[in-house]
Amino acid sequence: MHINNDETKQASEWDALYAKLESVLRRFGNEDYLGRADYWLLDDDWGCWQQKLYVNNLNMLAPGVISALQASLSEFPDWEIVVAVAIEGAGKSWPDMGITIRPHEIVDNLQRQYFPKEFQGLEYERSHRGVG
Incomplete structure (x- = not known):
């Protein structure tokens, strides 16, 4: 079996x-794949140019x-980080939502009306609303 250079x-x-993101995220919170902490950075490489983060x-x-x-992507221009909101409790009834972080933009698909008031004003530089 031959693995090409892109793979x-x-x-x-x-x-x-992944190592860089782990280092960044540890400054802001704790990780646990069962949802008992602040986030989970998916540790499976699915072969695409994406890292997946569950918040x-x-x-x-x-x-x-x-x-x-986003700054972590400066050395990785082909990559994006898909951030999915995965809140336990009341968040279980929320629709799927998140943001996609790329080196040059942030695609914002958050539905802030579901968030507690203190989070409804979140805004990001170089962001735009996603379509669909």
Whole structure:
């Protein structure tokens, strides 16, 4: 079986970016894949140019956190970070929502009307609303 250079590059960059994101995220919260902490950075490489982050605490959507994640992509121009809101309790009844972070933009698909008032005013630089 032959692995082409794109697959090798993707796997190598996935590992490097994952480590970088782990370091950034640890400054802002705690990780747990069962939803008992602030976030979970998916540790499976699905072969695409994406990192997946599940946010279990709305504080992880703070502009400073999102800016730090976006800055992490500066060395990875082909990559994006998909951030899914996965809040336990009342959040279970919310529709699917999140943001996609790219080096040059943030696609914002948050439905803030479901958030507690203190989070409804979240705004991000270089962002625009997603379609659909």
